[in-house]
Amino acid sequence: MTQGKSRVGQEEFRAKERRLRRLMDERGFPHLLLASQANFSWLTGGRGHILLASEEACAGLLLTPGEVLLLTNNIELRRLQEEELPGLPVSARQVGWDERRTLLSMVQDICGVAAPASDLDPVVAATIAPLRWTLCAEEQARYRESCRLAALALEEVCQAVRPGQSEFRIAGLVSATTYERGLDPVLILVASDERVHTRRHALPTEERVERYAMLVLCARRHGLIAAATRLVHVGPPDAELRRRHRAVATIDAAMIAGTRPGTLVRDIFARAVRAYADAGFPDEWRRHHQGGLTGYRGREYFATAESVESVAAGQAFAWNPSVAGAKSEDTVLVGPNGPEVLTSTGNFPTIEVEVGGTGLRRPDILVL
Numbered sequence: 001m002t003q004g005k006s007r008v009g010q011e012e013f014r015a016k017e018r019r020l021r022r023l024m025d026e027r028g029f030p031h032l033l034l035a036s037q038a039n040f041s042w043l044t045g046g047r048g049h050i051l052l053a054s055e056e057a058c059a060g061l062l063l064t065p066g067e068v069l070l071l072t073n074n075i076e077l078r079r080l081q082e083e084e085l086p087g088l089p090v091s092a093r094q095v096g097w098d099e100r101r102t103l104l105s106m107v108q109d110i111c112g113v114a115a116p117a118s119d120l121d122p123v124v125a126a127t128i129a130p131l132r133w134t135l136c137a138e139e140q141a142r143y144r145e146s147c148r149l150a151a152l153a154l155e156e157v158c159q160a161v162r163p164g165q166s167e168f169r170i171a172g173l174v175s176a177t178t179y180e181r182g183l184d185p186v187l188i189l190v191a192s193d194e195r196v197h198t199r200r201h202a203l204p205t206e207e208r209v210e211r212y213a214m215l216v217l218c219a220r221r222h223g224l225i226a227a228a229t230r231l232v233h234v235g236p237p238d239a240e241l242r243r244r245h246r247a248v249a250t251i252d253a254a255m256i257a258g259t260r261p262g263t264l265v266r267d268i269f270a271r272a273v274r275a276y277a278d279a280g281f282p283d284e285w286r287r288h289h290q291g292g293l294t295g296y297r298g299r300e301y302f303a304t305a306e307s308v309e310s311v312a313a314g315q316a317f318a319w320n321p322s323v324a325g326a327k328s329e330d331t332v333l334v335g336p337n338g339p340e341v342l343t344s345t346g347n348f349p350t351i352e353v354e355v356g357g358t359g360l361r362r363p364d365i366l367v368l
Contacts, residue, residue, distance in 0.1 A: 041223020
């Protein structure tokens, strides 16, 4: 088998390793085990999963005082080395699949300690998470391409929606177009007609589209997750649906416009709450979260009135305001001077909404 090229170069890998080792020094951790998918992918760019939905990786990365070790079983070792981590300065230790060994027991044997620091511990995980939040230039470039591909996949299916298709059928099409572009679909939601009005997290069902559908995709590539929502209508939407859609587009635009370096996240949330009221839907924000910081997890955290975080250049956000019957969502990268919408292809209809005297474009309802 020909070895592939690592998604993360050695320079980027070493820079992240140094950040982890500084944290280890500050916290007094002689060893550190990374066992979550998010941290595995952040450090290596590789897919550390078998089950898409699992929070834990199928292998561990152990930082010892002298090296980084890949800990896994004999089933995964060769695949991980050749396809996910080629060229990275990572040594390996394996156990047989039948040995019933846990990552922690492997670490204990290597380190000689009973309870090594690990992101399996929520407190330790919370100290590591902020290291993932601000993306380096290489990560930003990978993210731009991933978001573009994810949006193309979703919008291709939107163009193919037809009356009589089941939500399961549409979800299958989204999955296929996503995989065809080299991404893993980690979340697909599809709602048709009345379910768009009654379900905020619409897992697909056997219900069939008559006139209206909402499609939602979260797709992962190199560990980074792109999120987007698109709406499709067969024939012209009525005035009430148009009003609701313009409301969420305006709220979304207000949140995106406010996502600038140094801004407190709670202030963006407050801006959204005001925008809901101004649009005539003062209580709809209570019925679903409004999104938050994204990247190596679908949401690293959700924005609330109590959020203590502030926006920094290089961070990514996915806001998702909704009212019954409509939702607006894209993935946004924060540049030094403002936000950049990454899940925009130029191939989907848009509407212009005004925020603070400035016109911003948001996805329209695609009319078939």
